[in-house]
Amino acid sequence: MSTVLLKDRRIVIDGRPQLLLCGEVHYFRLARADWADRLDRLRDCGGDTVATYVPWLWHELPDGSIDLTGRTHEQRDLAGFLDLAHRRGLRAVVRPGPFIMAEVKNEGIPYRVYEQHPHLLPTTWDGGPISTRTIDYLAPEFLAAADAWYAQAMPVIAERLAGRGGPVVAVQLDNEIGMLSWLTNSPDLTDGVCADLARWAVDRYGKDGATERVGVDPTDPRAWATALRTPAEQQSLALHDDLGRYMRDRYRRYVAALRDSAERHGVRGVPMLVNVHGTAGGRGRTFPVGISQLFESYRGQPQLTSGSDYYLGDLTVTNVADLYVSNAFLAATHGPDQPLTCLEFEAGNGDYGEDLAVLHPPEATELKTRLCVAQGNRLLNLYLFAGGHNPPLAEPVGDGNDRIAFTGERHGFAAPVDPEGRLNSTYDAARRALHAVRGVADLLADGVEEHDGLALGFVPDHYLTEYAHPASTARTAQVSELERFRGMGSRDVLARALLLGGFSFPALDLQSPPPADAPPVIALASAPTLGTDVQRRLVDHLRTGGRLLLHGPLPERDHDGTPCTLLADALDVTADGWLEGGADYFPSVVGRDWAAGPAEVRVGYAQLLAGAGEPMLVEVGSGRPCAMEVSVGTGRAVIIAADYPCHLDFWRAALDRLGARRRLRHDADAPGLVLTSTVDRAGQRLLHLLNVAPSELDFTLHHRDRPLLSGRRLRIPARTGLMLPAGVRVGAATLVETSCELVSRSDSEVLLRPTQAEDLAVFSTDREVRADRGRVDVDGTTVTVTIRSADRAPVRVTFV
Secondary structure, eight states: OOOOEETTTTOOOOOOOOEEEOOOOOOOOSSSHHHHHHHHHHHHHTTEEEEEEHHHHHOOOOOOOOOOOSSOOGGHHHHHHHHHHHHTTTTEEEEEOOOOTBBBBBGGOOHHHHOOOGGGBOGGGGGGBBBOOOTTTOOHHHHHHHHHHHHHHHHHTTTTBBGGGGSSEEEEEEETTTHHHTTOOOOOOOHHHHHHHHHHHHHHHHHHHHHHHHHSOOOOOOHHHHHHHHHHGGHHHHHHHHHHHHHHHHHHHHHHHHHHHHHHTTTOOEEEEEEEOOOBTTTOTTHEEEHHHHHHTTOOTTTEEEEEEEOSOSSSTTTTHHHHHHHHHHHHTOOTTTOEEEEEEEEESTTTSSSSSSSOOOOHHHHHHHHHHHEEEEEEEEEEEEEEEEEBOOOOOOSSOOOOSSSSSSSOOOOOOBBBBOOOOOHHHHHHHHHHHHTTHHHHOOOOOOSSEEEEEEEEEGGSSSSSOOTOOHHHHHHHHHHHHTTTOOGHHHHHHHHHHOOOOOEETTTSOOOTTOOEEEEOOSSSSSOOHHHHHHHHHHHHTTTEEEESSSSOBTTTHHHHTTTHHHEEEEEEEEEEOBTTTTEEEEEOOGGGEEEEEEOOOOEEEEEEEEEEEEETTEOOOOOOOEEETTTTEEEEOOOOOOOOOHHHHHHHHHHHOEEEEEEESOOOOOEEEEEEETTTTEEEEEEEESOOOEEEETTTTTOOOOOOOOOETTTEEEEEEEEEEETTTEEEEEEEEEEESSSSEEEEESSSSEEEEEEOSSOOOSSSSSSSEEEEEEEEEEESSSSSEEEEEEEO
């Protein structure tokens, strides 16, 4: 029997931090005879945990009974699948819905739920029908049906919990909550939801305040519902703001209801998980919308954490900051015990339409894996690991294929293991990635990412943009403006410059109380809309000696449209004009003072500034500043009100003015190298180096101005990564530094994987050191092993 806890942002199993390296295998899409093969493939790939959905639609029979043990069909035997995984030495993460998506029809909800309760399909804008098969989550009829499903599924899972000697170490509650309504801009506005929102608004603002914000009396149900569904323009911004905030609370209550149901039906003592959605088109720019929707559902909840849902395709200079910032923003909404996890970690070749419109390079999986574990992800679920075949529904519905899913008979054709059990090119890449992680799993499971005294500001309310009434001019303009400036900055330059400029950084949720160890420097992509509470916090930060890099227009209003210039007033800077580039107009800027030197550059926009600050960028045509340095109290701010290009030296210099220093530095002559490090509670460190560029990079590496590896140059091929151990204990010896990766270690030996034409491994020990190849040099207690390797085969070093 095992105990599984979320503690100190780690997954602790039987008192020891551990990683969970998972792969999604759908038993219901595979013949029983194939289960063992797919589980063995997962183990060979380096996985230790299998994850699976449990589709309610499949397990509920036409007579209303539930089969979870295979009495009617072998592919309904959830119990048998979990038992087999346990015998195969695998743990399990179970995902029983109610919603599961996974291309299953109705997202996994049985047809009869809709047939018996047609009013559960939401009404949306202007009273029209919603275009997806979502449901009013808090409708009593749906909660009762979901509870009845859990009453059947959860006891089967509970019997197999790790605490009872079984394989199950975590259970996911529902899946991608709120996603369908967001993607279709169709908020759930049934009569029940509208009435609940009226109660919420009166509790929040009082009856008169709710009336003022929506424009009608909340005690008049018909008028209130009409006003929500067809907002008046003068109330549009306040109404949309309240709608988003209410939905957060609604999802919070839904997750709480599911958790209560799961626990009542026996699932207790393992972590619960909530999946956060939001990547699209190979980018993560909209992922924080999912965080904004769901963070109130998981933040600070004991033994519950979020899991990301990453579909980013390849990893390049274009989107490496997307993944890094998504992890950072997600972590910023966690409590002190809640670790990062990834419940859907894209691992296949991307040919989801089976039309060869997209093929991801295999190395993308390895790069994304390395970056996620460097940022503290404790669970990665390769999704989908193995494909399969969609069985026929128990009762035909006449929809063209009468199967459980809409992908046809085959499903998961892009997965590393295809529906017929064949391996595609991504399998070996996934295997390399997971085995590389396995070699340092204990260091990663207990390690935390080190940072550079700098945080990227996260404003969840900047992402309350999932809904916009089609006829609202004010709301459409606000959403467009926020999408342009928020998060990673105009053209994504702020985040990309920080990461590719050599900084590693957390995110800071600016709508929550600041932690005691908050970094002194905040970088924030600003927009004209910024909440009063956030503006006040930034002012306090500056007046007490904090520093701020503000990239974007000066904030001028709160989210409901109320004017607010607290930050600009404290900075003593005002907006004094706006220049927008276009087909026939090309605003350009040039540096002054410390920013002087480079040629003038074209920008997409420039907000002209007036005030007592020191100009650092000047718009060429007018000669007026669009970037300034200012002092506020004992603090200092750099304001860059133009979309200055991603010139890394410029952004490094701007942060240097604010006192942000890179602890890891390199001298590669081309961009594309991402550097960070993790350290465990014993001080053992891993240096993480990722080359996301399309070309090889050659460089020396410094840590806090000290040259590493005696200053020798490292070479990393295009689109590869390294995890280099430093200060790692090996029995009575310490591996001080090396250019090799760590394959394994014990008290008496270490296995190292060479990465260079000539590698170095430096040990501190008083024992005799032997290597199965290479030269061993001894200088007192310092022992240096020099390895020249043509085939990169591992080198065994033993301590006698």
